[in-house]
Amino acid sequence: MPRIRAAALSRYLLHGQFSARGCLRAQPRILPPILRNPLPATTTCFSQARAIHVESNNAPLPVHVPLRKQLKDEAKKQKALGKKKKKNANNQVVDGWELTVGIEIHAQLNTAKKLFSAATTSFNDDPNSHVAYFDLATPGSQPIFQKETLIPALRAALALNCDIQNTSRFDRKHYFHWDQPSGYQITQYYEPFARDGRIALKPRDGVAAEDGDGVLVGIKQIQMEQDTAKTLAQPGDVHWIDFNRVGVPLIEIITLPDIHYPATAAAFVRKVQILLNAVDACVSGMEAGGLRADVNVSVRRSDDPSAPLGQRTEIKNLSSFKAVEDAVIAERDRQISVLESGGAVESETRGWSIGSTETRRLRGKEGEVDYRYMPDPDLAPVIIGDDLVNHLRQGMGELPDAEVDELIQRFELTPKDALSLVALDEGKRIEYFWNVIDLLAKRFGPSAKSPEYLPGYQLAANWVLHELGRLTSDRTEDAAQDLGFTEDGECLRVPAQHLSDILLYLYQRRITAKVAKELLWAVFRRRIPDEYPTIEAVLDEENLWFNELSEDEYVELAYAAAEGQDEVVKQFVDYKHYPQGKLMFLVGQMIRLGAEERIDPKAAEMVMKRVLKENLVPAIKD
Ligand SMILES: Nc1ncnc2c1ncn2[C@@H]1O[C@H](COP(=O)(O)OP(=O)(O)OP(=O)(O)O)[C@@H](O)[C@H]1O
Ligand SMILES: [Mg+2]
Numbered sequence: 001m002p003r004i005r006a007a008a009l010s011r012y013l014l015h016g017q018f019s020a021r022g023c024l025r026a027q028p029r030i031l032p033p034i035l036r037n038p039l040p041a042t043t044t045c046f047s048q049a050r051a052i053h054v055e056s057n058n059a060p061l062p063v064h065v066p067l068r069k070q071l072k073d074e075a076k077k078q079k080a081l082g083k084k085k086k087k088n089a090n091n092q093v094v095d096g097w098e099l100t101v102g103i104e105i106h107a108q109l110n111t112a113k114k115l116f117s118a119a120t121t122s123f124n125d126d127p128n129s130h131v132a133y134f135d136l137a138t139p140g141s142q143p144i145f146q147k148e149t150l151i152p153a154l155r156a157a158l159a160l161n162c163d164i165q166n167t168s169r170f171d172r173k174h175y176f177h178w179d180q181p182s183g184y185q186i187t188q189y190y191e192p193f194a195r196d197g198r199i200a201l202k203p204r205d206g207v208a209a210e211d212g213d214g215v216l217v218g219i220k221q222i223q224m225e226q227d228t229a230k231t232l233a234q235p236g237d238v239h240w241i242d243f244n245r246v247g248v249p250l251i252e253i254i255t256l257p258d259i260h261y262p263a264t265a266a267a268f269v270r271k272v273q274i275l276l277n278a279v280d281a282c283v284s285g286m287e288a289g290g291l292r293a294d295v296n297v298s299v300r301r302s303d304d305p306s307a308p309l310g311q312r313t314e315i316k317n318l319s320s321f322k323a324v325e326d327a328v329i330a331e332r333d334r335q336i337s338v339l340e341s342g343g344a345v346e347s348e349t350r351g352w353s354i355g356s357t358e359t360r361r362l363r364g365k366e367g368e369v370d371y372r373y374m375p376d377p378d379l380a381p382v383i384i385g386d387d388l389v390n391h392l393r394q395g396m397g398e399l400p401d402a403e404v405d406e407l408i409q410r411f412e413l414t415p416k417d418a419l420s421l422v423a424l425d426e427g428k429r430i431e432y433f434w435n436v437i438d439l440l441a442k443r444f445g446p447s448a449k450s451p452e453y454l455p456g457y458q459l460a461a462n463w464v465l466h467e468l469g470r471l472t473s474d475r476t477e478d479a480a481q482d483l484g485f486t487e488d489g490e491c492l493r494v495p496a497q498h499l500s501d502i503l504l505y506l507y508q509r510r511i512t513a514k515v516a517k518e519l520l521w522a523v524f525r526r527r528i529p530d531e532y533p534t535i536e537a538v539l540d541e542e543n544l545w546f547n548e549l550s551e552d553e554y555v556e557l558a559y560a561a562a563e564g565q566d567e568v569v570k571q572f573v574d575y576k577h578y579p580q581g582k583l584m585f586l587v588g589q590m591i592r593l594g595a596e597e598r599i600d601p602k603a604a605e606m607v608m609k610r611v612l613k614e615n616l617v618p619a620i621k622d
């Protein structure tokens with residue numbers, strides 16, 4: 001299937017039935033001074049909602065510690081305590097017991113509006129600034145289904161190989177909590193919009209070794225529902241509530257109980273996140289809180305495969321892949337010890353905190369009866385036409401599995417690198433990679449597809465993945481921890497044009513790797529002076545082109561470097577293993593003696609090797 005760019009995918013509209021505004025949320029962009037050709041301006045979605053704006057008071061906002069930092073801090077704490085977690089590889093199975101896991105994933109849809117009000121979805125704005133009357137269950141307000149929200153929901157369901165239901169309905173699920181002003185959540189229970197999907201997990205997705213060649217996980221159903229308000233705990237028994245999130249459209253993806261190993265549970269959630277990002281159904285992942293997983297865990301003795309599944313417990317709101325794996329292991333072990341000591345597993349909802357080793361009871365599990373499900377009388381059934389489904393199916397583009405295969409075949413990347421490229425930055429890094437590849441191909445000209453250019457493309461993969469990764473791991477530059485990838489494959493800190501220029505010159509050996517890396521840092525740190533419009537200009541003005549030594553100059557240098565090093569040179573006579581270390585020592589001497597900026601270490605190594613073999617060693621032998 002031809003690749004369709006994310007930018008092109010935003011044209012989801014069908015015969016004008018959907019408004020462009022209510023559909024996909026555009027990403028805010030900040031333009032760096034270095035970008036000569038500014039990116040297209042952000043499209044803003046104006047809400048028609050009668051939004052209630054609450055003036056923010058002057059109280060300080062609670063300090064938000066990003067999840068990534070929480071995880072790192074916890075790992076550090078554990079390390080300091082000498083409690084380095086044992087490797088999970090051997091913690092996948094407990095002899096005599098079979099584990100069963102079913103997962104519910106709640107994912108925020110990539111929409112401009114809420115599910116039943118035209119208030120805009122917002123994630124970083126002031127608390128309680130995007131709230132319509134209906135979101136607060138103000139008497140007299142009514143839900144108005146925002147049909148554009150169906151588009152990302154349907155794309156998610158198609159990516160998960162589900163059957164789309166022509167008719168689906170909304171139900172009320174009752175429970176009382178401050179985060180749900182109406183006292184019920186509108187969800188789909190009796191008739192969800194998608195059923196009977198499946199995802200194939202392969203070994204490269206990180207499933208447990210026990211799953212062998214992979215495993216097929218069935219998706220029971222996907223339903224649309226409302227998110228709840230966000231609670232911000234304060235010191236004392238005080239809770240602040242941000243209603244911006246209330247009513248934001250979610251999909252709940254419910255699997256069959258098809259998973260039997262902790263690592264496979266984590267691999268499943270990771271794969272769903274990658275898929276949802278790839279089809280633009282969701283734009284943020286677990287770390288940003290856009291995706292949350294509940295895992296249902298049960299165990300039964302493995303000696304009787306015909307026995308019914310054990311009693312499940314549910315661990316709610318897991319917010320990292322590691323938490324999924326760790327919580328499943330902890331809950332499996334807890335249930336086994338309860339059963340082994342003659343007790344019974346209770347149906348309950350449990351919690352998990354980062355860094356813990358045990359799940360904890362939150363409450364007894366609500367059953368269907370507690371929820372008093374009933375069809376929502378204010379909402380008509382949702383009728384989805386086959387024309388819409390077919391239209392969206394045609395626009396799906398290449399899914400991540402196919403993209404990973406393509407990266408492996410076309411550029412000979414390792415599966416690990418290919419997967420990382422596709423998974424990083426919610427799918428934005430791979431868009432950037434393709435942009436860099438396109439720019440490079442343009443510079444290579446009409447024969448850009450010929451195998452001679454493969455090393456150039458491989459260089460691009462390596463740099464987009466590893467060299468760019470190194471930029472943000474530099475702790476000294478606090479302000480620059482984010483590369484700023486955008487949806488349409490641009491990078492605010494390292495524009496694709498600049499990177500492709502650097503890579504082209506490096507591939508052509510017109511600059512050294514050292515200069516290339518220095519240039520990358522300069523671009524990233526915005527240290528390229530404004531008067532240099534292109535990388536070429538920097539190289540010209542700063543005299544950084546690689547003016548390589550001639551063949552004769554290399555040979556001369558090799559002799560000079562070996563002079564007085566007879567002991568070292570002797571090592572090349574009758575060796576058991578080729579003395580590579582000694583060779584590199586001599587190359588080091590060449591670089592020290594010669595003009596470093598004119599030497600390519602690889603070329604120096606080849607010349608030194610040849611000079612040793614053909615001239616110096618025979619001389620010593622004599
Ligand atoms: N015995 C079992 N062991 C492990 N998982 C199970 C078992 N039985 C059911 N499951 C899984 O539990 C999950 C049930 O999710 P579902 O949304 O249908 O119900 P729920 O958890 O009661 O609802 P909610 O949490 O949304 O209120 C499914 O993923 C299913 O595969
Ligand atoms: Mg559920």
Ligand SMILES: [Mg+2]
Nearest residue numbers: 104294296314
């Ligand atoms: Mg559940």
